[in-house]
Amino acid sequence: MAILAASAGAAVLSLFVALAWGSVPLGFVEVAGGLFNLSSDIARDIIWQLRAPRALAAFACGGLLALAGVLLQALLRNALADSYILGVSGGASLGALGAITLGFGIAMVNTAALAGAIAAIAVVFGVTFRNGQWNIYRLLLSGVVLSAGFAALTSLILVIAPSAQVKGMLFWLMGDLSYANNPMIAFVLLLLLTLGAVLLAARLDILGLGDTKARSLGVGVASLQLMIFFGAALATVAAVMLGGAIGFVGLMMPHAVRLLGVVRHRLLLPVAVMAGGSFLTLADTCARTLWAPQQLPVGIFTALIGVPCMLYLLSRRA
Amino acid sequence: MSLSCKDLALEVAARTLCRNLEFTVQPGEVWGVLGPNGSGKTTLLNAIAGLTAPSSGNIAVDGEPISVMSAAARARAIGVLPQHEESEFWGTALDYVLLGRFPHAPAWLGWQHDDEPVAQEALRQMGLVDFSERRYTTLSGGERQRVRVAQLLAQAPRYLLLDEPLQHLDLRYQIQLLDQVAALVRDKHHGVVMVLHDVLWPTRVCTHALLLDGTGGTRAGAAGDVLTQHNLEALFGCALQAAGDKSGAGFVPAI
Numbered sequence: 001m002a003i004l005a006a007s008a009g010a011a012v013l014s015l016f017v018a019l020a021w022g023s024v025p026l027g028f029v030e031v032a033g034g035l036f037n038l039s040s041d042i043a044r045d046i047i048w049q050l051r052a053p054r055a056l057a058a059f060a061c062g063g064l065l066a067l068a069g070v071l072l073q074a075l076l077r078n079a080l081a082d083s084y085i086l087g088v089s090g091g092a093s094l095g096a097l098g099a100i101t102l103g104f105g106i107a108m109v110n111t112a113a114l115a116g117a118i119a120a121i122a123v124v125f126g127v128t129f130r131n132g133q134w135n136i137y138r139l140l141l142s143g144v145v146l147s148a149g150f151a152a153l154t155s156l157i158l159v160i161a162p163s164a165q166v167k168g169m170l171f172w173l174m175g176d177l178s179y180a181n182n183p184m185i186a187f188v189l190l191l192l193l194t195l196g197a198v199l200l201a202a203r204l205d206i207l208g209l210g211d212t213k214a215r216s217l218g219v220g221v222a223s224l225q226l227m228i229f230f231g232a233a234l235a236t237v238a239a240v241m242l243g244g245a246i247g248f249v250g251l252m253m254p255h256a257v258r259l260l261g262v263v264r265h266r267l268l269l270p271v272a273v274m275a276g277g278s279f280l281t282l283a284d285t286c287a288r289t290l291w292a293p294q295q296l297p298v299g300i301f302t303a304l305i306g307v308p309c310m311l312y313l314l315s316r317r318a
Numbered sequence: 319m320s321l322s323c324k325d326l327a328l329e330v331a332a333r334t335l336c337r338n339l340e341f342t343v344q345p346g347e348v349w350g351v352l353g354p355n356g357s358g359k360t361t362l363l364n365a366i367a368g369l370t371a372p373s374s375g376n377i378a379v380d381g382e383p384i385s386v387m388s389a390a391a392r393a394r395a396i397g398v399l400p401q402h403e404e405s406e407f408w409g410t411a412l413d414y415v416l417l418g419r420f421p422h423a424p425a426w427l428g429w430q431h432d433d434e435p436v437a438q439e440a441l442r443q444m445g446l447v448d449f450s451e452r453r454y455t456t457l458s459g460g461e462r463q464r465v466r467v468a469q470l471l472a473q474a475p476r477y478l479l480l481d482e483p484l485q486h487l488d489l490r491y492q493i494q495l496l497d498q499v500a501a502l503v504r505d506k507h508h509g510v511v512m513v514l515h516d517v518l519w520p521t522r523v524c525t526h527a528l529l530l531d532g533t534g535g536t537r538a539g540a541a542g543d544v545l546t547q548h549n550l551e552a553l554f555g556c557a558l559q560a561a562g563d564k565s566g567a568g569f570v571p572a573i
Binding site: 200208210213215 | 369398400404
């Protein structure tokens with residue numbers, strides 16, 4: 001329970017930092033005042049118009065990626081599974097880059113990304129789900145294989161695209177929250193999916209014992225797998241639509257929380273969601289302030305902050 | 319009060335493992351299932367547990383067909399110790415055993431507060447008190463097997479189906495586990511069906527036996543009638559000799 005409180009505290013702190021830091025630094029009093037409409041119009045506008053939507057988008061995006069990571073690691077019984085293992089980011093990237101190449105605007109780029117992500121999920125599902133049954137290894141492999149195909153096509157587009165477009169494409173591929181101005185849908189989705197997953201927490205624990213044991217304990221494995229698959233797919237698609245293919249959060253956050261000693265899903269899920277949200281909020285704050293006015297892709301910072309943290313946690317346990 | 323199989327037929331990939339198989343496990347009985355590799359012992363156990371549908375036949379627990387029971391009710395009646403462990407489990411031994419309480423918990427929550435004393439008691443029965451906070455992945459093969467049995471004790475089903483329960487266990491824990499099974503049968507009046515792989519233990523611990531020859535031939539009945547030297551030599555295709563002078567001492571390979 002202490003760790004749940006700690007992760008909630010980290011969430012509040014990260015959101016506060018995201019509201020305070022920027023080209024116009026704000027102090028504690030100004031942020032608090034701005035939030036409750038007490039301070040100057042400028043501070044209020046900076047907070048409500050600029051920083052709050054982006055901070056909430058980063059938090060929702062990180063939470064969704066961590067949630068999908070936990071769910072897919074449980075579904076595939078594989079520690080290396082992350083939120084992109086179903087090929088969602090590959091499909092979305094290919095769609096987005098294709099639309100950018102053809103010179104479409106932001107709306108069409110987003111639509112193409114969504115179409116690509118859904119196509120990837122449909123292919124993985126169609127190839128591996130047979131007669132109401134799932135072969136987990138086929139699911140894992142088909143996601144990996146599909147991602148490799150998407151990566152090849154994405155590279156092809158990068159090579160043949162006019163150089164003026166390549167920079168925008170790289171932002172998409174690294175993950176970037178600059179255009180994430182409407183976080184509400186993702187935030188509501190995050191709350192609903194996390195709540196649903198927590199209600200399935202005992203079943204997710206039991207799934208780790210293998211299909212036979214899980215069914216003998218009375219878990220409806222087939223329907224549970226379907227719920228996990230589509231829940232994780234929905235979370236990943238929502239995250240990718242907000243921030244592009246932000247790496248590392250979905251793989252790392254579940255493990256980081258587990259290395260802190262939290263393994264049962266009823267605690268692992270909420271803690272990982274809040275840790276993922278806090279982590280991406282901080283990473284995004286770095287991405288928009290450290291090199292200001294130049295904005296950097298947040299995916300660079302998730303790796304730069306995450307790799308040393310993760311290596312430290314791993315060495316501590318060994 | 320019984321676990322009964324009527325007119326059971328099992329097939330895998332067009333091969334008949336058994337047909338018209340009939341037997342009834344009464345509370346207080348220990349059934350040993352014997353047969354050569356690939357003769358369908360695990361398939362039979364999975365069918366009795368309601369995990370795979372038989373080609374034909376009926377399986378009922380205490381008069382109720384398992385095909386119409388809810389998953390939780392079935393899990394409270396019949397527990398399985400599977401042969402293979404596919405798991406990568408990150409928690410402690412206690413966490414592992416606690417999962418056995420799932421069929422007893424409210425469906426929407428999946429756990430309840432009095433699970434832990436039950437799980438601790440199951441660990442104690444398997445001699446694992448000092449292991450409860452150990453991570454499951456750090457345990458040896460034999461210790462994991464005992465933790466898995468403890469999980470089944472925490473599940474507390476009325477009928478226990480054990481697929482090679484003695485695997486990975488040293489002699490001391492083989493004896494302890496069989497004592498544990500005998501105690502469950504004697505004190506709690508549970509029924510047990512277990513797949514065993516040697517010809518020594520079944521005659522010593524089983525009240526009944528079921529032989530599967532892998533080509534559809536089966537033999538079920540009281541241990542004294544079924545577990546004869548003649549039947550076991552025919553089943554495994556090798557010569558045996560009595561392990562002692564007393565009747566029911568079991569058999570060992572003749573060399």
